[in-house]
Amino acid sequence: MDDDRLVIAGEELGSRLIMGTGGAPSMSVLRAALAASGTALTTVAMRRVDPSARGSVLDVLSECGIRVLPNTAGCFTAGEAVLTAKLAREALGTSWVKLEVIADERTLLPDPIELVEAAEQLVADGFVVLPYTNDDPVLARRLEQIGCAAVMPLGSPIGSGLGIRNPHNIELIVERAGVPVILDAGLGTASDAALAMELGCDAVLLATAVTRARHPERMAAAMRHAVEAGRLARLAGRIPKRRYAQASSPFEGLATS
Amino acid sequence: MNQLKRHRARESGTTGLRGRLERAADRHDLIRIMPAKGARMEIVIVGAGVIGLATAWRAAAGGAAVTLVDPEPASGASAVAAGMLTPVSELTYGEEPLLRLGLASRERYGAFVAELEDLTGLGTGYRTDGIIEVAFDADDLGHLDDLRRFQESLGIPVEALTGRECRRAEPMLAPGVRGGLLAPEDGSIDPRRLTPALLAAGERTGVRLVRRRAAGLLVERDAAVGVRLDDGTELRADRVLLAAGPWSGDLDGLPSGTVPPVRPVKGQVIRLRARTPFIARSTRGIVKGSSVYLVPRADGEVVVGATQEELGFDTRVTAGGLWELLRDARELLPGITELEFAEVSAGLRPGSPDNAPVMGPTALPGLYVGTGHFRNGVLLTPVSADILAATLLDAPVPDVAAPFAPDRFSPEVTS
Structure with missing residues (x-):
C-alpha cells in the first residue's frame, strides 16, 4: 500500500484530500479542521486575501505546514482569471493554480469556453493548471490535451452539498484520463467523498462540507477517513453485484465435518 | 500641548x-x-x-x-459600524460562550445608556424594537430554520414568521420573501x-x-x-x-x-437617507446565501452593511463591495433604490483567531x-x-x- 502515492505535475502530495478554506467560521476553527483533515494542499481565493496581511488564512496554512494552492474564485472571464493567476504567482511564488472561471453567480458552474481559453494561456505561460470543470468527459479530455496537470470535475454545484449527481460521467472521465482526476465541489458528507474515490478519482477537493458543518473539525476527520476508505476500496476491487444471495461460508461438507 | x-x-x-x-x-x-x-x-x-x-x-x-x-x-x-445589538441573529455553532457574553451585554445596555444619557444629556439613538431576519429563497429559509433550531436548543426565545407575517411586520419587504425570524429583544444604537x-x-x-x-x-x-x-x-x-x-x-x-x-477584517457600509419611514426596525436578510442588513435611524438614515473582507489594512471602498450590498438589499427591499445616497465608508474590525x-x-x-x-x-x-x-x-x-x-x-x- 505504501507505493500508492498521489503525484501531480511530478510532485508527490502526502494526502488525497485537498481542502478549501471558504466559509470557515473563524481562523481557530479552520486551523483545527485542516489539522484533522490531514491535508497537504489547500486552496485559497486570491481575490479574498492580502498575502502581506498578518493573521490571515495564509499565515494559518504556513504555520500548519500546508502547501497553498491559489485559486481564481470570483473570476467570470478568462482575462480576469489569467490576471489573478499571475498576481498569485507573484505574491506567493508558486506557479500552481486552481483555475476557476465561473459562468454565473446563481449556479457557480464553470464557463467551459472561458475555462479552455484561460487554461491555454496559463499553460503557455508555464503554470501548473488544475482546472475546475463540469462533469463533462469531453471537456475534461480537452483540458488534458491543452496541458493541464489534473482535471477537477464537479460532483454538483459549489456549496450545494448535493454530492455526486452524475457518477457515470465521473467514471467516464476517470477511464480516459491520463492526468489525476480530482473530484471538486458539491460534496456534502463523508459517503460522498468515499464514493468519489471508489469511482476512481485520485483525490477530492472540498471546503463547505467541512467549514459549514456544525463541527468542522469532526467532519474534517470524517472526510479524511472517507477518502482513505474509498481509495482502499477502489484498490481492493469491489465484488460484482449479484441478483441473489451467495452464502459467505460454503455449505459443502457441512454434514460430514 | x-x-x-x-x-x-x-x-x-x-x-x-x-x-x-x-x-x-x-x-x-x-x-x-x-x-x-x-x-x-x-x-x-x-x-x-x-x-x-x-x-x-x-x-x-x-x-x-x-x-x-x-x-x-x-x-x-466605531465610526463605520451600523450598531445592531443582536447577540441572537449572529449566532454561530461553537460560539456559545460568545452568545452568553452578547446576551449579558444586551442585558446591561438599558442601564448603561440611561446612565450615559443622564450624565451627558446626549442621546444615543438606542432602541429595542427587535430585529427581523428574513430568508429570500428556499435555500435561505433552510439555513434560517437551522439557525432557529439551534437558537431554540439554547433556550433563546425566537419567533418564526411566515413570509406574509414578515411582510405585515415590514411591508417594504419583497413579496417573494419565504419566511423569517423575529428576535424581539434585540435592537440597535447609533455608534456615531x-x-x-x-x-x-x-x-x-x-x-x-x-x-x-x-x-x-x-x-x-x-x-x-x-x-x-x-x-x-x-x-x-x-x-x-x-x-x-x-x-x-x-x-x-x-x-x-x-x-x-488580531487581524483587520474590512467592512464596507453604505448610508442612505429616507424622507419617510422606510423600515420599522433593523432588518437582516439572507439573500441567495449571502447576508445583508439594514438598520434604520429615527432621523431617516438607513445603514446598509456590510462586506467582510480579509485584505489587511485596506479601507478602500470598491465597486464590487457596494454592488453586492445594494444588489442584496434591493432583492430584499425593492423600494431601496428610491432612497437618497448619503455616504459610503469602510472600517476594519479587529478579528482574533x-x-x-x-x-x-x-x-x-x-x-x-x-x-x-x-x-x-x-x-x-x-x-x-x-x-x-x-x-x-x-x-x-x-x-x-x-x-x-x-x-x-x-x-x-x-x-
Whole structure:
C-alpha cells in the first residue's frame, strides 16, 4: 500500500484530500479542521486575501505546514482569471493554480469556453493548471490535451452539498484520463467523498462540507477517513453485484465435518 | 500641548514606581503591579474606539486616574459600524460562550445608556424594537430554520414568521420573501451618537484625552510601565490597556507574542437617507446565501452593511463591495433604490483567531488587552467596559468573561 502515492505535475502530495478554506467560521476553527483533515494542499481565493496581511488564512496554512494552492474564485472571464493567476504567482511564488472561471453567480458552474481559453494561456505561460470543470468527459479530455496537470470535475454545484449527481460521467472521465482526476465541489458528507474515490478519482477537493458543518473539525476527520476508505476500496476491487444471495461460508461438507 | 505638559509634570511625581516594582519582584509574585497604598491607580488606555472610551469612563468612575491615547478618537470601526445589538441573529455553532457574553451585554445596555444619557444629556439613538431576519429563497429559509433550531436548543426565545407575517411586520419587504425570524429583544444604537456621549462622559469623570499616537510601550524590569507617544513624550502608568483594535499589537517594544494576533477584517457600509419611514426596525436578510442588513435611524438614515473582507489594512471602498450590498438589499427591499445616497465608508474590525474578544491581563505584568471584538464591538461595549474596568481595578470580574482571557492563544494552547 505504501507505493500508492498521489503525484501531480511530478510532485508527490502526502494526502488525497485537498481542502478549501471558504466559509470557515473563524481562523481557530479552520486551523483545527485542516489539522484533522490531514491535508497537504489547500486552496485559497486570491481575490479574498492580502498575502502581506498578518493573521490571515495564509499565515494559518504556513504555520500548519500546508502547501497553498491559489485559486481564481470570483473570476467570470478568462482575462480576469489569467490576471489573478499571475498576481498569485507573484505574491506567493508558486506557479500552481486552481483555475476557476465561473459562468454565473446563481449556479457557480464553470464557463467551459472561458475555462479552455484561460487554461491555454496559463499553460503557455508555464503554470501548473488544475482546472475546475463540469462533469463533462469531453471537456475534461480537452483540458488534458491543452496541458493541464489534473482535471477537477464537479460532483454538483459549489456549496450545494448535493454530492455526486452524475457518477457515470465521473467514471467516464476517470477511464480516459491520463492526468489525476480530482473530484471538486458539491460534496456534502463523508459517503460522498468515499464514493468519489471508489469511482476512481485520485483525490477530492472540498471546503463547505467541512467549514459549514456544525463541527468542522469532526467532519474534517470524517472526510479524511472517507477518502482513505474509498481509495482502499477502489484498490481492493469491489465484488460484482449479484441478483441473489451467495452464502459467505460454503455449505459443502457441512454434514460430514 | 498644554495638556501634555501638565501631564508630564504630574507624571514626574510618580518616581516611586520602580521601587514598587522591585518590592513586588522581591515577593516572588510579580503578577500584578499595584499602586502604592492610598495612591490612585494610574491607567493608560491606548485606543479611543467604543471599547477604549467606555472602559476609560468606567475605570475613571471606579476611582482610577485614566489617560486615553488616540490621535483621532472614534474614527475607526466605531465610526463605520451600523450598531445592531443582536447577540441572537449572529449566532454561530461553537460560539456559545460568545452568545452568553452578547446576551449579558444586551442585558446591561438599558442601564448603561440611561446612565450615559443622564450624565451627558446626549442621546444615543438606542432602541429595542427587535430585529427581523428574513430568508429570500428556499435555500435561505433552510439555513434560517437551522439557525432557529439551534437558537431554540439554547433556550433563546425566537419567533418564526411566515413570509406574509414578515411582510405585515415590514411591508417594504419583497413579496417573494419565504419566511423569517423575529428576535424581539434585540435592537440597535447609533455608534456615531454613542461615541460623542462616551467622550463627554469620560470628560466629566476626569478621563484625560491625549490626541496623539502611542508609538511604543515602556517596559522596565519585565513589566509594562507606560507608553511613549509619537512625539517622544512618555506617559507612565501602573497599568496599560491596549484597546486599539487591529493596531493593538503595533507598539514598539512590545515583547513578541504578548498580544494575541488580531487581524483587520474590512467592512464596507453604505448610508442612505429616507424622507419617510422606510423600515420599522433593523432588518437582516439572507439573500441567495449571502447576508445583508439594514438598520434604520429615527432621523431617516438607513445603514446598509456590510462586506467582510480579509485584505489587511485596506479601507478602500470598491465597486464590487457596494454592488453586492445594494444588489442584496434591493432583492430584499425593492423600494431601496428610491432612497437618497448619503455616504459610503469602510472600517476594519479587529478579528482574533476565534472571532471572540480578547480581554484581560497579558503575560507581561502591567499590560492588559481589550480588543478582538470583531463584528460585535458595539453590542459588547457595556459588558466589555465592565469586565475591563473591573480587571484593571482588581475588582471582581463577571464570570461571563472567563472564556475570553488572552492566554487562550498562548503558544502551548495553539501549537
